Amino acid sequence: MSSQKESTARTLTVALLVCLVCSVFVAGAAIALKPTQVDNRLLDKQRSILAIAGLGDASMSGKQIKELFANTISAKLVDLETGVFSDAYNPIVFDPLKASKDPKLSSVLPASEDIAGIKRQERFTTVYVVEQDGQVQTLILPVRGYGLWSTLHGFIALKGDLNTVVGMGFYQHAETPGLGGEVDNPKWKGQWPGKTLFDENGDLAVAIVKGGVDPKSPQAEHQVDGLAGATLTSKGVDNLLKFWLGQNGFGPFIANLRAGEA
Structure with missing residues (x-):
């Protein structure tokens, strides 16, 4: 074998060894960091739930968030098919998004x-409740749906009247x-508190209005301004709320809970 061929072979061998070492290192780091990543995702979710429910503040540490969440909020499983609470699974560890991909725990939605735009809907999901003396003070419901570029995952929190x-x-x-990212804008999110979901007839009336809400309109109490320059994202948010708060x-769960039959 010529010296040139030997040199090429050595170069390829060294490159291969470096790739193998790097692959082992990256794989090991991914495995080692996975628990931390899972914990951080859970912490972000708990922080979001607390903020939407009007509890705590942005300055809280991770430890404070976990303690406040554990002492204030209860996770409960809801059967969306029957509209009542269920003990079929542990609500603390049950993953509705994973369930939505399981044919045994979900169903395909007709177009x-x-x-x-979620394609499949899970039968069971987890809701979060703030209670006092056995009475619901705040109900936090998970919602999701497609905007312009992505599926938006969030929560809507209701007062004990299950309307405000x-x-x-x-x-x-x-x-x-x-644009669509303005769903994170505190000013836009600040329009939601105090709005009501249902009209005097009990019909779902919440809506996002293109061009802005007319304060003189009798429907103003149910409406929020659309996002400027983000018509499709605004429509997506409007649609996902109408889906998750609808029949x-x-x-059915909100109706049963209001009647004391959940």
Whole structure:
């Protein structure tokens, strides 16, 4: 073998060894960091739930968030098919998003009903409740749906009357910064508290209005301004709320809970 061929072989061998060492290092780091990543995702979710429910503040440490969440909020499993609480699974560890991909725990939504663009809907999901003396003070419901570029994952919190909004927001999405990403804008999120979901007839009336809400309109108490320059994201948020708060989502559960039959 010529010296040139030997040199090439050595170079390839060294490159291969470096690649193998790097692969082992990266794989090991990924495994080692996975528990931390899972914990951080849970912490972000708990922080979001507390903020939307009007509890705590942005200055809280991770430890304080975990303690406040554990002492204030209860996780409960809801059967979306029957609209009542269920003990079929542990609500603390049950993963609705994973369940939505399992044919045994979910169903395909007809296109005519899938206004949120989620394709499949889980039968069970986890809701979060703040209670006092056995009475619901705040109900936090998970919502999700497709915007312009991504599925938005968030929560809407309701007062004990199950009609008045405490807060609404998203903890995960990939909408365009400065446009659809304005769902994260505190000013826009600040419009939600005090809005009501249902009209005097009990019909779902919440809506996001393109061009802004007319304060003189009798529907103003149910409406929030659309996002400037983000019509499709605004429509997506409007659709996902109508889906999850309607008859195919939490509508039957809210009705049962209000009647004391959940």
